[in-house]
Amino acid sequence: MSGLPLKWAIAGDGTSVAYRDSGGAGVPVVFTNGYATSTYYWDGLVEALGAEVRAITWDLRGHGRSKAARDPQSLTVAGCADDLRRVMDAAGVERAVLVAFSFGCQIVLEAWRLMPERVMGLVPILGPFERPFDTLISPKVGPQLYEVFRRVRPQWAGAMLKAGAWSGRMPGVHFAARLTGVVGRGVRAEAMRPFYETLGGIDAPSWHALGLAAQDHSARDLLETIDVPTLVIAGGRDVFSPGELGREMAAMIPGARLMWLEEATHTGLLGHPEPIAAAVRTYLKAFHTPPAPAVSRERADVVGA
Template identity: 95%
Template sequence: MSGLPQKWAIAGDGTSLAYRDSGGDGVPVVFTNGYATSTYYWDGLVEALGDRVRAITWDLRGHGRSQAARDPQSLTVGGCADDLRRVMDAAGVERAVLVAFSFGCQIVLEAWRLMPERVMGLVPILGPFERPFDTLISPKVGPSLFEVFRRVRPEWAGVMLKAGAWSGRMPGVHGAAQLTGVVGRGVRAEAMRPFYETLGGIDAASWHALGVAAQEHSARDLLETIDVPTLVIAGGRDVFSPGELGREMAALIPGARLMWLDEATHTGLLGHPEPIAAAVRTYLREIAPAHRAGTSQPETEVAPA
């Protein structure tokens, strides 16, 4: 979608939100990024879905092409859900399927709380529904990391981001990331370059506020209320958002489908693009029309294509 014109919505604090809209007559699908990522993560999936969708991608405040948050304290998960709503308003989209990756899953679940009448369906991919640091790496490691992160001053957060961007250019880093399970074995170093480039441009205050907000948020109370077609995609080797969280999410959402990818790490969108695209195509073809017709769907586990 990089060739499409850049468009803008305005967040509640006056920050400019960057988005792109493929247009067309396909099912409107809004793609919400993860923490510390940008819209490049969606390129392969959007291309694979083709003109069957009207694809709208956008950047969180302080990320990608969106401006730094004018009021970082407004960067709650609910505030991000309101940003999503404003992007839909700017694009003239009344109802859409909400597809999300990682932290974006918390945002689209919160969007269900904010505007359920505008949600046609949900596709959370490799993401949590609450307190992501509780299960980051392990229940012992993640909370300790959060306590350190929470105390970091924004200027030091900026140093951390710059260090992360710089590390991506060091020889051997990609191989080490694959050995530790951070990056999938089938993901090439070239595919990760946009990630490191994005890190260097993230606004530190926005990034830090979002990390704290994510840990303070839970959508558990919402899951049993969701009554739109939902496809949850989880990875068996994901150390950032363990696959069992996805399995639990799918079990708690009435009628949700679960796609389980045994070998997928948190980089599953890059390492397993074909089966994910196939599952989303099936979802859009079979589930979204059924929802519009007012029918219900039984809970099903979707086997990798």
Template identity: 35%
Template sequence: MSPEALYFHQDMLRVPDGAELYYQSTGDGLPGMVLCDGLGCDGFAWKYLAPFLARRHRVLRWHYRGHGRSGIPDDRTRIGMLYTCDDLRRIMDAAGLERAVVFGHSMGVQVALEFHRRYASRVAGLVLVCGSYGNPLDTFHDSTVLKRLFPLIRRVVERYPEESARIIHAALRTELTVQLAITLEMNRERIARNDLAPYFDHLARMDPVVFVRTLDSLSEHNAWDHLPHVDVPTLVVAGERDRFTPGWISRKMADRIPGAELLLIPEGTHTAPLEAPGQVEVRVERFLRERLGVRTAASPPPAPLEAESPSEAPEAPGKAAASSPGS
């Protein structure tokens, strides 16, 4: 089926506290796939995976409060993790999805895990990409520097929101910022500037108060205690060189979730779905086919691959890279 022929619908959902949430559905077929973004994102990480999934499945994408096309409630304190699960449940209801495989990138991993904790019956499986189970400020760049600085950053942004917005927006719209991010945080040889630019475009338009309040809510959230109770097929995807969410966090998460599988992208960073889209697609297709009995692509499935070690037996360094499809 050509992309032009895919079913597409978009809408706004007004929730009881007045926030208007944007969502869109593409494609058709069950189980549905729900994609949950990272902090400050409006879908850029799903550029390749979303259309791949939509060939055979209903793909639901949505924007958190104050992100993308979604609005902010009248009470501006109602921002962050505390509200995401109820928002997602209402959006799934509006889109007619009773149950779905929930994908999360970065912050979306915390959203997906918390959603399973609260609405397990709505989750058919989990695909957790380049994210943590909680408290991301504790491990950012394997350092607590950001955690120590964040209270000051938040106070400044809350006290001087307009001035902060002008400074942040001006900085994010420079080519130097984009190039520094690509050089310092991403794999320059794998990431295309046009794939990363939408992130900076969105972040430059975002209210910095919403950003720091959402980040504060993430820093207080932890799903570590819930991981042993995850009772659906789970795939954890990590970048070997991810500095936002170091790979050891993904290993710990996969080890603690019963039966979880781990894909480590060699040389991958926090934007691994954009740096190695083919590798991610092949592994996701295999996961959906073998663990959930479904396929994503119209083409025949790839030849069987050597079985990966279960997460209960942690991999030796480099093992995931050697066994990863497409490497």
């Protein structure tokens, strides 16, 4: 996807939102990023799906190639869902399957509230449906981290992002991240490099506003109303969005399927690309329109008479 031309949608506050569109003839699929990430997380999955999908990837305001939010206060989860709608409008896509990672899961669930008629299906991957700090690391640790985060001024948040980007270059950091389960055992340091590079370029006010918005949001009331094909992918070793959240989400969505990856951490898209791609490919078969049956010449002559 990185080789495709960059295109732009305009958010409600006037911010330029970057997206890329493969323009393929397959099932339209919009991929929504997680918090503090960019579209590189989707490269492996998009490549594996190939011509089966028309892949559209986009960056949240203040992240990746998108510009800093002109009005950070508009960066609610509903505001991000509206950004997603505007990306679809700009791409000329009326309906699409919405695939999301981490915080992006809250966004696509909110998109169901905003525009259910435009949602063909949902694939939440390794993400929550409400208040992510409540279960971050543990029910005791996460809320305390949120209280610290809530009090951080935007300029301090920028320093935190720069420190995170710098730490990625320190010897031993990747080993420690794998040892503690933050990063999956099969994820190489090279695969994580774009993550650290992205951290350094994130707009701090946008990042801070999104963190607050995520914690204020819940899609619990929406889950039982979802009536499109849904595949939930959860990781058994995910400390950022515990797999049990995915299990609960799948149980509450009528007819949803659950893919459980016992060894997956929050970096499951990088550490388990093959099984995830296989599951998504199987899921997408439901959206392929079978070819119309051939009509014999004799029958055609009768119909045309």
